Amino acid sequence: MRTPAARTLADYGVIVRRSWWLIVGTVAVALAAGVAYTAASERVYESTASVLVLPTAGDTAVTGARTAGQVNLDTEAQLVKSTEVAEAAAEALGADSPADLVSRVSVTVPPNTAVLEIAFRADSPEAAKAGTVAFSEAYLAHRRGGATASLESAIASGTAGLDAITEDIAAAEDDLAAMEPDAGGRASLESTLDQLERQAGEAEAAVAALESEKSAVSPGRVINQASTPESPISPNAPFNLAAxxxxxxxxxxMLAWARHRLARKVAYPTDLVERCELDVLATVPPAVKFQRREVFGAYSPGGRVFSQLRNVVASQLTDGQRVIVVAGVAPGPAASVVAANLATAMSRAGDRVTAVAANPSTTVGLPELFGTDPVPGLADVWSGRVDLAEATQAAPRQPSLSVIGPGAAARAAGPTSEAAAETFAKLAEAGRFVVVDAPPLSCSADAQLLAGHADAVILAVQSRRDAIVETAAAAVSMRQIDTPLLGAVLLPSVLGPMNSVPLPTARRELAPAPVVSADETPTDALDAVEGEDPMGASTQVLPAVEAAQTADPR
Incomplete structure (x- = not known):
């Protein structure tokens, strides 16, 4: 027997198939939520510009930096989002909040490059492009200002020195002009003037060099201009739907698994195997319809299921094992349906069978299904009112099938261990098989008592009606006795007229056979067989003793 520990991938496939609608519904709801989120989300556009960063005189190599070279690009990426750059970009854009602009700009450094990827997000394509251009230009202007600040200071200092020298030259020239040509000290003054003029020339050359160096400063340039984005980056419909x-x-x-684990009713054969630890002998598919209160035809879909069940049961019983108890889980027609159709399948196979109605709580009894009288019956035998031979009747349409009804004293006299053992012993001598329709296990212990004197037990389970807990408890109660529990037969949730209130106890009149296809012709729709059967027994009354005398030696 396979237990939950031995569950295979196919078992999980069964769980998925049984709850496919739940899985599909959950996925549909999630996709609908993704579509709604995509439709409700604000459109966000992004424009990107690539800025090549060049080294300047003010840049110094940083030891241990992530990026190689004189320029530390990680530092430059932070400068793009600095307050000074953001304020300059806000001034260019006419924005009021530099902090808001900083939250919408992003900077990345492609590996092994000296390039900054500056991206700006906005609610329109034009605003995204304008923001990228503003931050790119503000960053380059800030970097240029930092690189030229020292040069400008040196130029200012040089210019101030030049101005002082120029003033000294002017003063010296004035003094020289006031002196007589042959005055003493004139030569010294002329020498001083020449020296001042040389200093002025050097200072002017130095300032010119600084000016030239300042004009040559190149902090970087935009190598990929910002473009107007054609589509938004958010919301991303494919990503949202995939998520x-x-x-x-x-x-x-997970919901399908939870539904499987929390299910309270038996619904599929796997429920019997995994949660009730029962082998499944046969399953009547939901497509099989119960259109009449009678057994299935030999070649109908339901008839073929029970023919296969007969073969399975017969293969598991030895020649000395003949009594089979069919018990239901909850009150209802499940056990009666299984017992009647199993007995019919055995009879069609040539075995002499006795069907015993020991279940007074069913909605459809064996006498009604086989067309026999419910009284006298089993309860009358156990109460001592009649003999077993008087309670045994031949099924009108199955010459090798005998039926014992529940009897008129069904509610007054229940089974005793001695009576059950004696009855089953006599019936086993009269036929190849004895099929007993036992009371449900959830409300009576009679089935366990009857099974104790039988050779095999079969549980009849109705899908979506019998509880898993009760079914498992029924299996446990049957395993507590020595009689082998062969397994379970799973019936569909809809049994049609089998679930309705039973007919009056008086024997029903045989209805004319309905017009149906050959494959669907039920046995009970045929006319009753009159006279003697091939085994020598009357088709109307077949006492147990006569059955024993005329039974097949098998």
Whole structure:
């Protein structure tokens, strides 16, 4: 027997198939949420510009930096989002909040390059492009200002010195002009003037060099101009739908698993195997319809299921094992349907069978299904009112099938261990098989008592009606006795007229056979067989003793 520990991938596939609608519904809801989120989200556009950063005289190499070279690009990336650059960009854009602009700009450094990727997000393509251009230009202007600040200071200092020298030259020239040509000290003054003029020339050359160096400063340039984005980067519909699917599918699978584990009713054969530890002998598919209160035809879909069940049961019983108890889980027609159709399948296979109605709580009894009288019956035998031979009747349409009804004293006299053992022993001598329709296990212990004197037990379970807990408890109660529990037969949730209130106890009149296809012709729709059967027994009354005398030696 396979237990939950031996669950295979196919078992999980069964769980998925049984709750496919839940999984599909969860995925559909998740996708709908993704579509709604995409439709409700604000459109965001992004424009990007590439700025090549060049080294300047003010740059110094940083030891241990992530990027190689004289320029530390990680530092430059932070400068793009600095307050000074943001204020300059806000002034260019006419924006009031530099902090808001900083939150919308991003800077990346491609590996092994001296390039900054400056991106700006906005609610329109034009605003995104304008923001990128503003931050790119503000960053280059800030870097240029930092690189030229020292040069400007040196130029200012040099210019001030030049001005002082020029003033000294002017003073010296004035003094020289006031002196007589042959005055003493004139030569010294002329020498001083020449020296001042040489200093003025050197200072002017130095200032000119600084001016030239300042004009040659290149902090970087834009190598990829910002373009107007054609489509928004957010919301990203494919990403949102993929994320919704990634959330909805696992959630649907988890809900399907939870539904499987929390299910309270038996719904599929796997429920019997995994949660009730029962082998499934046969399953009547939901497509099989119960249109009449009678057994299935030999070649109908339901008839073929029970023919296969007969073969399975017969293969598991030895020649000395003949008594089979069919018990239901909850009150209803499940056990009666299984017992009647199993007995019919055995009879069609040539075995002499006795069907015993020991279940007074069913909605459809064996006498009604086989067309026999419910009285006298089993309860009358156990109460001592009649003999077993008087309670045994032949099924009108199955010459090798005998039926024992529940009897008129069904509510007054229940089974005793001695009576059950004696009855089953006599019936086993009269036929190849004895099929007993036992009371449900959830409300009576009679089935366990009857099974104690039988050779095999079969549980009849109705899908979506019998509880898993009760079914598992029924299996446990049957395993507590020595009789082998062969397994369970799973019936569909809809049994049609089998679930309705039973007919009056008086024997029903045989209805004319309905017009149906050959494959769907039920046995009970045929006319009753009159006279003697091939085994020598009357088709109307077949006492147990006569059955024993005329039974097949098998």
């Amino acid at each position: 919704a699917l990634g959330v909805g599918l696992p959630l649907g699978l």
